[in-house]
Amino acid sequence: MHIVVLAGGVGGARFLRGLLDAVPDAEVTAVVNTGDDVTMYGLRICPDLDTVMYTLGDGIDEERGWGQRGETWTVKEQLAAYGAEPTWFGLGDRDLATHLVRTRMLGAGHPLSEVTAFLAQRWQPGVRLLPMSDQRVETHVVVDDPATGGERTLHFQEWWVRHRAALDARRFVQVGVDDARPGPGVVEALATADAVLLAPSNPVVSIGTVLGVPGVRDALRAASGRVVGVSPIVSGAALRGMADRCLPVLGVEVSAEGVGRHYGARSTGGVLDAWLVHTGDTAAVPGVDVRSVPLLMSDPAATRALAQAALDAALPGSAR
């Protein structure tokens, strides 16, 4: 059985862990958002790829949700001693080695997919880890600029990490998306997978960014397996991250129904066959099989059960 998961960072990583727990023998391909990627201090940083890699490779700091367990911060402190900007980005010493290797390999001409495969040799995440694209696609955020009365543009990381998404976003811009192609293996995986799952990641700046890569949405619509999404919104609130700061920018209601309708049914030009909402939530999404199941990934058993529920929705005739 081959399962493809579209994923962002923390939520996507936990969902993938639950999936591997539920079906350890399945072949799993994770197509991961790289729109959060950023160059800091000359280092190429891929937060979502690393979060998935560290989480599945048992190196994640569970409490923080990102970065490595046992992390130290010497380089960051020393950079601050030089007054080097930015000081708001959490660059750990252990993490930094990943970025150094990545940056050097990219500089030598290796595409991100090859670099990711190399890094994964160490972490053995148990999934095939694919960046959504080998081309740089960076999410920038357009906000009000009180100084001029006009607008200004920030990198997503600055908006997200430095400002905690507190600045009202006018719109998101996917810099480079027009020239991007799906990463090697992405279209093929989507075409042939027995099931495609959309992790409960941010529908705008994680899953939305993956879907925005030209060719991905078409591949999803043409997929032979069923496509099942998991709502990141529970009882009208984002489970983690700040999807509630992103959805209104697209005019999408912060609710399981709002996100489900935003993704839409494959039969009507959207991407979903089924949509999982939290027990007690309801969602009317025309043409989509909506199911209520517990969505909270509060412990390994609950996370595994959620992944199983997604699989059950994807493979209704399966003996599983």
Next chain:
Amino acid sequence: MHIVVLAGGVGGARFLRGLLDAVPDAEVTAVVNTGDDVTMYGLRICPDLDTVMYTLGDGIDEERGWGQRGETWTVKEQLAAYGAEPTWFGLGDRDLATHLVRTRMLGAGHPLSEVTAFLAQRWQPGVRLLPMSDQRVETHVVVDDPATGGERTLHFQEWWVRHRAALDARRFVQVGVDDARPGPGVVEALATADAVLLAPSNPVVSIGTVLGVPGVRDALRAASGRVVGVSPIVSGAALRGMADRCLPVLGVEVSAEGVGRHYGARSTGGVLDAWLVHTGDTAAVPGVDVRSVPLLMSDPAATRALAQAALDAALPGSAR
């Protein structure tokens, strides 16, 4: 009083510290070798500049002689976990921040002299710290290649750090030296200084590299102040480093006299007016005022006394 010191790493840094101790009110310009510079993991590393900066900025690891006190090695360990080469280079976490800032500034187009001035704002070394050149000049070492019976070329750091200079050098090559110019301020400092001192650094790959930058030797010969060298060889042995592995490559005897003659008298086309050798050593260097004084920089008082002796030789009529 303005004093210019040509310096390499550890020996040069300690000599400079003694000089500042001896004449705290003097204006001191350190012209530092950059032939040891190397790019590792995409980071531009300037070992001699950093050793001088950390030493005079009270950040040096005294025991090791290079790198920072309280250094940690997390990034290096993590790079090794990825199998990233090289593993033989001592890249500390604290040190790494220096290289990140430098690499980013160089990448943004700042010349090394500006980068060095920026880094020195933090460390406050108490001297004007000038790279010998803003152009890249890297010392490479040509050694026998048993595999082919011919020769192969290593970066100086690989020869020095990885192989501990154990491979017989056929010759040294200063890559880029033909296109190099003295760094901003170097020629002017040499021209107007009251005294020019050659620190007891490696005469081949430290002082020799500085002197090899087109224009430096001429500036030294035209200097209005006297030029005093300090022998790095005591009783026929290198005080530190591996000058004894370098001098024979140039056909220079490993002795205070050998090095003194190699530098030569200004009056005969060389660079020296005076030459300090260790108590008990002798050296006949035609045209040069040779003086025997204690050269061991074994403690602050001895180091200060050595610097004072160099100044006495440079400023014979001074009331100091």
